[in-house]
Amino acid sequence: MNNEEKGGSLQGKDIPSTGVEPEVKSVAVKKPQSFFGERPLPAMEITSRVLRYQSRRDFLAFGAGALAALAVAGFLLPQDTLSRIGIPRNLDPPGKEWFLNKALRIDDDVAEALYSGTRRVPTYTKSQITSLKNNYNGATPDPGYISGWKLILEGLASGLSISLDIRNLLTSFSMHEQITRLVCVEGWSAIAWWAGLRFDDLLHAYPPMSQAKWARVESSVNLDASGNPDPYYMSLDLATARHPQTLLVTHFNGQPLTADHGAPLRLLVPVKLGLKNVKAITRITYAAEEPKDYWAERGYSRYDGI
């Protein structure tokens, strides 16, 4: 590179008066140069009137931009954060939720565009298995529900409501094993060894109604933090349900599921965040319209594709 120093003040020399434009003239000397070589900064003579005008315009634009940034920050930041930095504000603008949800929808659309029904998620070996914590949002349900457990299917092409017990599921479907990563919205992840039937096989055995695009996967045994019933419901697009690695899991680490991990049947959908992996499923309802989603109602994404 040609940046050897050759000192000496050359100020004021070599300013040819090309005189093409009355106000702005290029005084840089053009020399042949390598493509990556640094070029001289284009120097020019500007009348002070034009310079003053341009500076005023740029500073006004800069000031307006700074004020706009402050306004947006005040609009978006939560009340707690603002009061912590000494800005009292007691109104929560109604457009705020709409605006933030709009950004979330864009991200969901990107996630949906990235999804491929044929792309498999990475699988791991048994030596890579990590511990998986019980992340029941509230309390873990008492295992008493397991003995009388039934899975209800609704929104089927037949128009019937089907009730299956765990023996039906274990005997009439082929079992698949996989060691995949479960990723939580909180940021942690775990590699676990699962076995169960493919959701796709259940969709073939009990086809949903023709216009169905969604499944509502529900657990009626879910509890809130104080141990009160708090049904958990989650929307799942059927494109994801048909993914070959989307399982209805019956076994964890080679053993039947325990109540901690959603006995006797839980959803394992590795292309979605952990919160879509409903434990202790009691009902699956197929629908044409997007069903409600427990965490989407609490400000999280409703697609959750990863």
Add this chain to the structure above:
Amino acid sequence: MSNSKPADRQTKSTSTLPEQSGVLVVRKHHFLVRWSHWLNVPILLGLILSGISIYWASPIYQHKPDPNTGNIDVAADIGTWICAHVPGLHNYSSPPDWIYNHMSLGPGMLALALRLHWLCAYLFMLNGILYVAGLVMGGGWRSLLPRRTDLLDALRMFRYYLGFALAKLARCQWLHPRFNTKYNALQRAAYFSVPVAGLLSVATGWAIHKPMQLHWLAALFGGYNVARVWHFWLMWIYILFVVPHVVLVFADGWDTLRSMIVGWSTRVEQSEVVANEQ
């Protein structure tokens, strides 16, 4: 930055326009570079604040539960320490929460923090495109490229900074090393690294945002968990960059700060040296 006095208010009268007084200026920054530079301030601030809030949901650096408090989080330890040692904070109701509440949006705001983070992340990527477009259109990218002489020149700059205070105390002359390029070697290293860090932040961000569809990207950074660590430490590059960046721009003077707003500088001598030495 430069040793000689800027050609401020240098007037030139030409035969064609004898009544016009002209100022000799150099175009330093393309307007897209200027705009994206300033837009980075609120966007990066939003990304860092919401990012730390997301981090609190599952901190990377944890230890065995503390026998007294049951705490597992290094950041909460720091908060506890601050509350114990900073006067006036002794009666803070929850010492582990102090650092959460004062460093970011606070705990228990994951849903909001995620939405803010996605919003800022998309803006950051769009802004990055503006910045690169400005570098290409204004030709400024050439001034950022590292070169063979950089190591030696960087050492000269270090020597200058180390001796600066001593020379001031001793009231002796301490000349700034002369460079005939737009940036000195240290500036160039910083201004080159930060866009690279931006690119890596975006890449690691996608790797941990879509670790299944983009699992090859996560694998490139050592897998999902390691990509999170990358993403966390890349944030510190911006924080570590900003402090000397702001200090030095004020030390360097009004012309440098102004040039990032208006685009031009009255320090024309650098330009001419480059033009004439080839």
